[in-house]
Amino acid sequence: xxxxxxxxxxxxxxxxxxxxxxxxxxxxxxxxxxxxxxxxxxxxxxxxxxxxxxxxxxxxxxxxxxxxxxxxxxxxxxxxxxxxxxxxxxxxxxxxxxxxxxxxxxxxxxxxxxxxxxxxxxxxxxxxxxxxxx
Amino acid sequence: xxxxxxxxxxxxxxxxxxxxxxxxxxxxxxxx
Numbered sequence: 001x002x003x004x005x006x007x008x009x010x011x012x013x014x015x016x017x018x019x020x021x022x023x024x025x026x027x028x029x030x031x032x033x034x035x036x037x038x039x040x041x042x043x044x045x046x047x048x049x050x051x052x053x054x055x056x057x058x059x060x061x062x063x064x065x066x067x068x069x070x071x072x073x074x075x076x077x078x079x080x081x082x083x084x085x086x087x088x089x090x091x092x093x094x095x096x097x098x099x100x101x102x103x104x105x106x107x108x109x110x111x112x113x114x115x116x117x118x119x120x121x122x123x124x125x126x127x128x129x130x131x132x133x134x
Numbered sequence: 135x136x137x138x139x140x141x142x143x144x145x146x147x148x149x150x151x152x153x154x155x156x157x158x159x160x161x162x163x164x165x166x
Contacts, residue, residue: 001150001155001157002137003142003146004160005160005161007162022162023160024161025160025161026158026161027157027158028147028156028157029156032150054156055156
């Protein structure tokens, strides 16, 4: 459901949704709860990656683990160079763990960060799933 | 692909809820 708000015509909606700057894009789940926020301009590929990431977060919040994994995987597969990709790789592993309750999902995610996106903040977050430091 | 934007926030949110679909809110200062 795409909604475009011209803030000069409806400034009260900025306050209602806590929007401080334009452009800002919010992704709300069906209950109206915000699940993702994009502030500022992004090139098309990064923007598309962020939208898919938001859909993944919305599915995750709904505990639809398979759909969440599908959306997060889609970010990594289709927009591997976007800023959203490392975060999607992290959450894909978490969604798989939530679905299976199998800790190997987290270990696999740690290993994935050894070969891709290793210099990102998300790799640091996943580092706790690797072997203990000597 | 053209996007069928709406400007009626509350109607769109009600429709999103009944259809169990997410909603995308685009706040813009650009002329429409």
